[in-house]
Amino acid sequence: MCDPSQKHVLLVFAHQDGKSFNGALKDTAIDTLRSLGHSVDVSDLYSQQFEPRATKNDIRGPLQDPNLFNYSEEGRHAYRHNCQSLDIANETDKLKRADLIIFQFPLYWSSVPAILKGWFDRVLCDSFAFDFESQNVLDQGFMKGKRTVLSLTTGCTRDMLSPTGLSSDINVLLWPIQYGTLRMCGFDVLSPQISYGTKLVEEPTRQQYIKDWKCRLQNIFSEEPLSFPKLSDFDH
Amino acid sequence: MCDPSQKHVLLVFAHQDGKSFNGALKDTAIDTLRSLGHSVDVSDLYSQQFEPRATKNDIRGPLQDPNLFNYSEEGRHAYRHNCQSLDIANETDKLKRADLIIFQFPLYWSSVPAILKGWFDRVLCDSFAFDFESQNVLDQGFMKGKRTVLSLTTGCTRDMLSPTGLSSDINVLLWPIQYGTLRMCGFDVLSPQISYGTKLVEEPTRQQYIKDWKCRLQNIFSEEPLSFPKLSDFDH
Numbered sequence A, B: 001m002c003d004p005s006q007k008h009v010l011l012v013f014a015h016q017d018g019k020s021f022n023g024a025l026k027d028t029a030i031d032t033l034r035s036l037g038h039s040v041d042v043s044d045l046y047s048q049q050f051e052p053r054a055t056k057n058d059i060r061g062p063l064q065d066p067n068l069f070n071y072s073e074e075g076r077h078a079y080r081h082n083c084q085s086l087d088i089a090n091e092t093d094k095l096k097r098a099d100l101i102i103f104q105f106p107l108y109w110s111s112v113p114a115i116l117k118g119w120f121d122r123v124l125c126d127s128f129a130f131d132f133e134s135q136n137v138l139d140q141g142f143m144k145g146k147r148t149v150l151s152l153t154t155g156c157t158r159d160m161l162s163p164t165g166l167s168s169d170i171n172v173l174l175w176p177i178q179y180g181t182l183r184m185c186g187f188d189v190l191s192p193q194i195s196y197g198t199k200l201v202e203e204p205t206r207q208q209y210i211k212d213w214k215c216r217l218q219n220i221f222s223e224e225p226l227s228f229p230k231l232s233d234f235d236h
Ligand SMILES: Cc1cc2nc3c(=O)[nH]c(=O)nc-3n(C[C@H](O)[C@H](O)[C@H](O)COP(=O)(O)OP(=O)(O)OC[C@H]3O[C@@H](n4cnc5c(N)ncnc54)[C@H](O)[C@@H]3O)c2cc1C
Pocket: A015, A019, A020, A021, A022, A023, A024, A105, A106, A107, A108, A109, A110, A111, A153, A154, A155, A156, A157, A167, A198, A199, A206, A207, B068, B070, B071, B072, B120, B121, B122, B180
């Protein structure tokens, strides 16, 4: 806690089975980061039975407007008054102390699995992660100073996820997440770690994916993040 | 069932509250389409407590591989052998008879709410909606001949969701859904119906949004769909 080179990592894991290839990438990250002296918290969403739906259950106590349920406003108020449901508060606490957040998931419909989308919807809430009204978005978002990286596996090959491929450019597919979600909250987004065609490639390629990830993690705290527009680039 | 101008519509609704603006758009669609003689099924996801998580519970009976859970493969097998969980089978039945599927939702993190993402993940399954191995994707996807339209509301204004806006081009944000999900399964995707800045605009604009939607629905079965690349445009 006192050595500035010792960092706190939160790994959000969105696969049903720890023995999967996603599980192998998760274990690689945990082992590698711990052996470098960092601390690692894990949110294993399926085994926690993490709730993806944004509902009234997320607010403890009376609603602000019992006649019309507006999730943004109820969530904002609940965050400010400490009356979020405990599962959200628990994720929020882990996120607050993290310097780096790794999302480990298989690509589902050109995006994150629903269980991880629910983590975004419920945990990255108004007034905690960002505030549009006070212009706390992009480089001014409340997650400023935290790094994040998507580590994903895909069914499609690298070619199919290239600009001329059938599934289209993976960078375009990830834009709503990397820019529209994570950067909006102020995270420094690192380039994604993509293990393409996990099932289609040969075993040595899969072993290489694991080695590449392990190797990259050695210096992940000194990587240059992706660059995005600044809040001041836009008129208001 | 015999009059070819009478169509079957499935409306998938992803808002917690029927009294919301999303609810008003849903009711408008139901009333308008029924008064034109079409039938309308509704999947009201939050009130059905629709499960968004893709888990073992989606398969009835023994798994193909009890040692390593692969959702695509288990789901594919379950679809082919009629052992999907009943909530999925129920959605599948509604989807099978629909000529038009309307998704009504508020934009959450530049995408659909998690509960609707879960509908995509679980209902649009391998061998039912598409099959990569047999090249049944894009114009050859199994949902060929069905139309679909996203009807969404946003917190951000039209300017903020334009190509030079802070939240970036809404068409780019919707690409993973409109192309990467719906078109991949073969749907004819109609241009999205977007009610921008629902909370920020004045009451007459909101009333206009409802009128515009009602008006558009009159001729929705003769609209020209968006155009996308064909399967034959790609090498294999
Ligand atoms: C609903 C849904 C939607 C999808 N949409 C898309 C999409 O839009 N685009 C896309 O590209 N893909 C899509 N997919 C495919 C999905 O991304 C892949 O199934 C997933 O990435 C595979 O990862 P896994 O960890 O489950 O692989 P696994 O099945 O666990 O493993 C893949 C291979 O690696 C081997 N393996 C497992 N562990 C290890 C280890 N420790 N070391 C070495 N080898 C190992 C396995 O034996 C297997 O051969 C979708 C899947 C689903 C279910």
